[in-house]
Amino acid sequence: MGLAKLLVADDHPLFRAAVLHALREGICLGQTLEVDSVSALTQALDEHPDVDLVLLDLAMPGARGFSSLVWLRGERPDIPVIVISSNDHPRVIRRAQQFGAAGFIPKSAPVETIRTAVSAVMAGDTCFPAQAAARSERDALLAARLARLTPQQFRVLMSVADGLLNKQIAYELGLAENTVKVHVTAILKKLECNSRTQAALLVKALEPEGESGLPGEY
Known part of the structure; x- marks a missing residue:
């Protein structure tokens, strides 16, 4: 091979x-x-x-x-x-x-x-250790929501999770501040979040040891 x-x-x-x-x-x-x-x-x-x-x-x-x-x-x-x-x-x-x-x-x-x-x-197959845990529907939902984002929106989301303001995100990513605002609005809509804080919690749920995100929802 x-x-x-x-x-x-x-x-x-x-x-x-x-x-x-x-x-x-x-x-x-x-x-x-x-x-x-x-x-x-x-x-x-x-x-x-x-x-x-x-x-x-x-x-x-x-x-x-x-x-x-x-x-x-x-x-x-x-x-x-x-x-x-x-x-x-x-x-x-x-x-x-x-x-x-x-x-x-x-x-x-x-x-x-x-x-x-x-x-x-x-060869086109997958390879995982046999001791994998049971499938998590919450993780499946989280993955599906994140998959709605474009690569650029995902970059903006990571910056939001780091606590950066729109002006700072614009500087870090080389974007216009208004473009960042448009991205943030789209991100919240796609992730079904009401605030930047909720979106940041979704990112926290990506941590390996995290079981979670917002109680009962993503």
Whole structure:
């Protein structure tokens, strides 16, 4: 099985090197890319639209739990994503699956597991550990709501969750302030939220350990 272009997104250089070494031993790799933050991931995907697979750590700088996975699935739904995480709680595995990952690899997994997962996903299958928790309808609803957002709206939402004002968001994203206002209005409507605070709580629900969001609703 040949893999033309692989992107490894993890903020630990030794781990990235170990993963690439493991894969080169059993898979025909072409070009490989390494990034250590969400901003670097965004730039790499802009510069390399032909990436075949992303191995994604959930805890990179700039990420809020599953936010980078949700963003990536919205921005580039054609690229399969395998989450690699040191947090292999069954609920985390299930949430990764529900938020669009094609596979999940615990960082403690042996080399052969990594190769097997990558090979399976590149063949069009999925690969998740057997101990995944039961499906959550609340997560399914959250994923469906977030999927309504455009990639730019998702970026604005993340800035809203960081507590930035429209003027600050405009500066950070290189947008006109009025454009940000339009995005925020659309975001609240699509997420069925009445305020920026409610929208920020939805983002908080993307944290791996979060069970939640607003009680009884998303």
